[in-house]
Amino acid sequence: MNKVMLIGNVGKEPVVRYYDHDQAVATFPLATTERGYTLPNGTQVPDRTDWHNIVLSRGLAKIVERFVHKGDKLYIEGRIHYRTYDDKNGQRHYVTEVYADNMELLTPKSFKENQQNQNPKSIENAGVDNDLPF
Incomplete structure (x- = not known):
């Protein structure tokens, strides 16, 4: 059996190349x-x-192209x-x-990034009636 499981950080921006009929291959360290x-002493x-050389193909390569960046x-x-050459x-x-x-992408998208694009007051007060009966 040949199986590897790694958790680590991308060392540089992935390189994605396309071959015959839209076949993608992504590589990165x-x-x-x-x-x-x-x-004890x-x-x-x-x-x-x-450092590990990672190679992904087909759909995984296209996901890498869209979502994976250095440091992730x-x-x-x-x-x-x-192989040899x-x-x-x-x-x-x-x-x-x-x-x-x-x-699997393990770098969470920051909740703060999402909040910076919205006005917090409009979220807090959206649809809230301040004239409460109690």
């Missing part, structure tokens, strides 16, 4: 961090951040894929990617 801790172990927190579920100098490069099958 995702940073996951293990928090540091203190050993007092030694501090620092945070450790790992995501849950990614998929599988590890390894030779650059123009003949140097072989090894690439590890996570091909995502599932994605």
Whole structure:
């Protein structure tokens, strides 16, 4: 079984490319961090951040294009894929990617962002009759 589950932050703006007949593929780096801790002898172990190359296709890529930005927190579920390529100098490069099958957006849209676009007084007083019978 080849299954990966990650929760992390998008490292830079996703790149979305379109291929045959409107087939989208999105790629971006995702940073996951293990928090540091203190050993019983007092030694501090620092945070450790790992970077993962994420690849999404079809409908997920189109969702990424519309809603995912640098810094967003995501849950990614998929599988590890390894590939190699030779650059123009003949140097072989090894690439590890996570091909995502599932994605959840974990960065909440701020309630304040929604409120800034509306007049709070008009919301509070909308449809309220101040002439209460009690």
